[in-house]
Every structure is written in structure tokens, then in C-alpha cells.
Amino acid sequence: MKQASGVESYRPSDYPPFAVTVDIVVFTIRDDRLQIVLIQRSAPPFERAWALPGGFVQSRENLETAARRELQEETGVQAGPSHLAQFQTYGDPDRDPRMRVVSVAWWAIIPNLIQPVAGSDAAFADLIGVDEVISGRVPLAFDHRQIVIDGLEALRTELENSTLASTFWDGEFRIRDLRRVYEVVWGVDLEPGNFQRKVRKIPGWLRATGRRAPGSGGGRPAEFFLSEAREAQRLNSPLRREQP
Amino acid sequence: MKQASGVESYRPSDYPPFAVTVDIVVFTIRDDRLQIVLIQRSAPPFERAWALPGGFVQSRENLETAARRELQEETGVQAGPSHLAQFQTYGDPDRDPRMRVVSVAWWAIIPNLIQPVAGSDAAFADLIGVDEVISGRVPLAFDHRQIVIDGLEALRTELENSTLASTFWDGEFRIRDLRRVYEVVWGVDLEPGNFQRKVRKIPGWLRATGRRAPGSGGGRPAEFFLSEAREAQRLNSPLRREQP
DNA sequence: ACAAAAGTGTTGTACTTACACCCATGA
């Protein structure tokens, strides 16, 4: 009978060596579309295919540090992401043809103003629409398409229950911009008036600055807001997306 | 400059070896309390301390298989758990004093009828109240207390949004039993009448059997119900727990 | 008859939705 592993004994056969990596799904909104950062591989396997930024966890590094380091190294983002959260770990025996790799997946948001691929030594990084990836029109290496699907679901759920949507913008934004986040991430149309009332009623989130946007092309200029929520604050009455 | 790991090269220094384990927080309700399965360690480190069931992932095994295998080996549960879900991965460099271990944590529910520790070769397995663990009155090995805290939070959230609560019972149960699950897991008191209306209105969950409980000690006997939800079905209008 | 638990009725409050309407600006 096998004993409880790691309790009585730990012979080498009990713990085959694994490589551990982190992979990060970095979301941003550009051109009114939800996009993610992808890197074009320059070596086999999956040479020239797109892949998520990520890499090996080092010997004395914890998982979050590894994710932040890889994000910085591969996307050239100087400031950190406005949010970084672990969502799932992938470890099928054949997910990497070279060796046994377990990958801890994270999702992140970088605000609109940050240019993710400027000044990086990862010359082949780019923003790709998440729809292109999920539909399969842009094939990804390894099981990264599944990771994107799961990461998107985590992001969608988080938007329902927290004030995280405002971190897609750095500094001032209009209610319209916030609504655009929900519409783009959830893939729905929201009623502008009701949305405005709903989010402005949430305590501790939005603070009006008094300043107004210079209207571009007619229409009453919108007021600018700032987020008062430092971390992603949990909503006691969530914004529900309907599930058809 | 460091290149994107795992893309251009993979020299041994790029991927230090890790041991990968699974740890499982197995919830059940016994004596109107939420309890988890713990194992008493018989070897250092943390000899004689309580720990979560779990162990090393084998070379050609995927993560979920490893979790199910360890659960069966260490708790002696013949039938599988009624639910098993991954929730977080722990990988601090010093979480295991012997070596670098990354642990993928899962939570599970076993129904009331299953005797978890009978007939197992893990002679030191037992059920412990989750309150004892979180309060620290029963200290756990490694970072297992934190894993229990996070696993409990995952369970609480899942009960809000899915029909999973009924899997704490195997076969027939009363509305009262279902309410007890919520009260015990959330640590709140729920109003019986409103709870009954709410859950019976949820489509595709509860089916009345027409049979009634033999009243134990007076009172109108309760009707028995069966769950029609095979998997954990998402609720379109969740049961909210209030957050104080 | 009385206590106890199951289940239903009722009522006030809060939130949501749909849509009308006014406001403030550019052209």
C-alpha cells in the first residue's frame, strides 16, 4: 500500500522533477477592443507562433514575483500592471513536448496609457484582439488558447463583483469609458443612463473631479472621474451580466 | 538582457527543478459543523502535526488525477468526492523546509453518508472542525492553515453562485438540511421561510419526492427533495450572503 | 390542548429596466 506521500518518506521516485513556469494573460483596451499581449516565439517548438508572456520560476523566487518579473521583461512595461491575480494552474503531462512543465497562470490589467511593447527587448511582443485568439484565427502555442479562455472568464467575473474596471484607465476617465470596459469585456450593450446611476451610487469608488471633457464632435461634455478604490473593492451589490 | 524564458533557450539554469504536490481541503458537514479531513504526520518535518491530505504529482499524471488519487489513498473514500475544484497554487520558496515545492490546492466536498476515514491505510486521518483550524487552536503543518482559509473562501463563494450546496447530501434531503449547509458554511442564520421560497424557485435544482420525513419530536414532517443538477449549475440570481 | 417544525401569505422597501426627457455643447 502506498503511504501518504511527503509524510513518511520522500525518496526521489516520489517527487519527479518538474519545471514550473508562469504565464500571464495581460488585458488592455485599445481601439474599443479587448486585447492581450502576445509574444512571437523565435525557437521551436511552436517557432514563430504566438504565445503568452511568461517563463520559468527561478529557484528562490515566489510565484507572484516571477509573474511580475516576466511581465516586465517581456512586455517592457515600466510601471507594474494595475492588477495581477492568479487564476489557474495547468499541468497536463504533454502540454509541453520537451519536458514536464506545470504553469501557474495569471491575468493582469494594464491601463490604457501604458505602451506595453515600447522599449522592450522582447521585440516581437504585440497586442492581439482576444476575439482573434478565442476564435482560433490567431493560433497560440501550447495550451495557451485555453488559458486565455479561462483568464477571460476570470476577468468577466471579477468585473461583476469588484471595482476593478476603473483600472483599465490611468487617471481621469468618463463614465462612458467605464461603461465601455464592461461592454467590451462582457460583449454586451449597456443602457447608458442606468449604468451611470448604478456605478455612481456605489460607495467609495468614483469621485467627480469637476472637470469636463472637451466634447469631440458635439454633445454635452462628460465629467471626469477618478477612482478612489485603491485595491479592487468588493461590491455588495454586484453588476450582473445576464447569461443567455 | 534576459530573453523570454522557454522561448529561445532552455538551459538547465533556466528551469530549476521543483517538486509539485497537490493538497486537498475536503469539506463535509458532520454534527452541524463544517469539518475537513486532516492527516496526522508521522515523520519530520512537522512530525505529529495535522496536515491536509495530498502528495506528489507523478511523472505522467495530470493534476486532477493526482488530486483524486491522493484523496482516495489518504482518506479511503471509495466513491469520489461530489465535487473537486482547483482554487490556488502555493509556491513560496520556503514553504517546505526540505526542498522547493509548488503545491496546487483543491477543495472538495464529500457527502454526509460517506465515512471518510473507514478502511483506509491512512490510519491517522480524522475530521476536524474548520473553525479549530482557522482559529489556530489546531495548528497545521507548512502553510496549510492559509490554504484552508483560502479554500473556505472559495467554497463560500461557490455556494452563492451555484447549486453545489446539495452535494453535501447524498440522496434525499430536506430544505432544512440545505439551509443548514448555508448557515454552517457562511456562519449566519437564515430565515427558514424565505430560504425555502428562494431555493425552490431556482429552476432545475430541487425536485420534490412526495415522501416526508418521520418527524423526530413533533412538528410537521418535512418533504424530501432530490437534486436534479448534475454538475454545479450556475445560478442566474445568486444567493447573496451579506458582508458586514 | 400544546409545542414545534414546515410551509405560505403579506407587506414595505430597495433595486432594476425601459424609455422619456432635459441639458450642454459643436457644427
Add this chain to the structure above:
DNA sequence: TCATGGGTGTAAGTACAACACTTTTGT
């Protein structure tokens, strides 16, 4: 003046909490 988008009013519908009340059993 008109078009456009920002923001508010309003009324119907829905959901929920609190609690009274009826039903059905054991003692």
C-alpha cells in the same frame, strides 16, 4: 437650428427581508 452625447425623472416590474399565519405532526 439641429445633431449628439451626458445626465436625470419616472413608472412598472422584480426581488427580498421581516414577520404573521396556517398546516401537520408528536406528546
